Amino acid sequence: MKKIISLILLFIICLGIVFCLQDIPFGAAKTKVGHYYIDNGREETGATNIVTSVVLNYRGFDTLGEVTILFLAAIGLGAVLATLKKKGKRQIEPASLILKTGCRFLFPLILLFGAYIFIHGHLTPGGGFQGGAIIASAFLLVYLGCRERKINEVANKITESIAGLVFIVMGLIGLTVGGHYFLSNFMPKGEINTLFSSGIIPIIYIAIGFKVGSELTGIIDNLMEKS
Amino acid sequence: MEFLSNYIxxxxxxxxxxxxxxxxxVKHNLIKVIIGIGILDTGVNLFLxxxxxxxxxxxxxxxxxxxxxxxxxxPVPQALVLTSIVIGVAILALALSLAIRLYKHYGTLDLRKIKEQRW
Structure with a gap:
């Protein structure tokens, strides 16, 4: 009964969407602003990756909101799970030698790859969020492989807070020194397509990388320890 | 057929x-509902x-x-989807933590028993 009602409802929604979609041709340019960003993005921001220049320069304020949502979700997860009674001593079965050695070998390499991704965010595909996710996966590997190890929670929180502060302070400096808006690019843009270019974008992406990495690691820590 | 290739x-x-x-x-299991939210999220990102x-x-x-x-x-939809993916991860993590609490409190993940519904 419930399935039939749901299917009828979905069919009605589907008909409405089909009528709407006939006015949206596939594969044609639809916005003018996207073309403006592609044409002028390199001169105005200095970043060769146009998506990065949209995320951090033209729409940097949205990114601040996004980071705030991630922060709120991590805090909410900690608050929801905080009152759970900790399961006494976890039954830890030590991992085998091969697993432990492989884990120890791969951990720094994954960290290095994550750092590469977020340092080169303005030149190649990637950026702070992706690099942060890769760094968190390295910590997840430690949790699954070398099971008796644990991250330092205080250091995790300090890293997260400092990275968030760097983002906001860079934005406020841009507001006072550089121009008339939050996160304006006040540093020299340098030569296009080199590592030290495009002003504040690499600095903010490094901060976002540390913040996302430590936040996701905190989420993993909460879910593994308290559940 | 042309419609299919144009709008695939x-x-x-x-x-x-x-x-x-x-x-x-349709589903009654809370974990399955969360998986459904994840699939819906992926579909919206793909559409953008x-x-x-x-x-x-x-x-x-x-x-x-x-x-x-x-x-x-x-580049604008790509930047929006970059935002949307991160928010999707945050929503999934929060929903899973709520599911853990519900399981600890009610001892079941069946939504019919949690809400005391008949169907």
């Missing part, structure tokens, strides 16, 4: 969205990327000289 990305995206909605509406696609376009990155700026896809 839209059809795929809305297929994912409807599968997700159907799971959310498909809207921004330009025929035979390349990624909007000037990684080497000689790339044609007229031949690049729209």
């Amino acid at each position: 990305y839209y059809i795929g995206a809305f297929g994912l969205i409807f599968i997700g909605l159907f799971i959310i509406l 990327i498909a809207v921004g696609y330009i025929s035979k376009g390349t990624a909007p990155i000037f990684s080497k000289a000689g790339l044609d700026a007229n031949n690049m896809v729209d």
Whole structure:
């Protein structure tokens, strides 16, 4: 009964969407602003990756909101799970030698790859969020492989807070020194397509990388320890 | 057939969205409902990327000289989807933590028993 009602409802929604979609041709340019960003993005921001220049320069304020949502979700997860009674001593079965050695070998390499991704965010595909996710996966590997190890929670929180502060302070400096808006690019843009270019974008992406990495690691820590 | 080849990305995206909605509406297990939310999220992201696609376009990155700026896809939907993916991860983590609490409190993940519904 419930399935039939749901299917009828979905069919009605589907008909409405089909009528709407006939006015949206596939594969044609639809916005003018996207073309403006592609044409002028390199001169105005200095970043060769146009998506990065949209995320951090033209729409940097949205990114601040996004980071705030991630922060709120991590805090909410900690608050929801905080009152759970900790399961006494976890039954830890030590991992085998091969697993432990492989884990120890791969951990720094994954960290290095994550750092590469977020340092080169303005030149190649990637950026702070992706690099942060890769760094968190390295910590997840430690949790699954070398099971008796644990991250330092205080250091995790300090890293997260400092990275968030760097983002906001860079934005406020841009507001006072550089121009008339939050996160304006006040540093020299340098030569296009080199590592030290495009002003504040690499600095903010490094901060976002540390913040996302430590936040996701905190989420993993909460879910593994308290559940 | 021409309709299918023109709109195949839209059809795929809305297929994912409807599968997700159907799971959310029909299933009783809370974990399955969360999986449905994840599938719906993926469908919405795919639809946004498909809207921004330009025929035979390349990624909007000037990684080497000689790339044609007229031949690049729209960067704005890609930036929006970058935001949306991160928020999707945050929502999934929060929903899973709430599911853990519900399981500890009620001893079951069946939504019918939690809400004391008949069907």
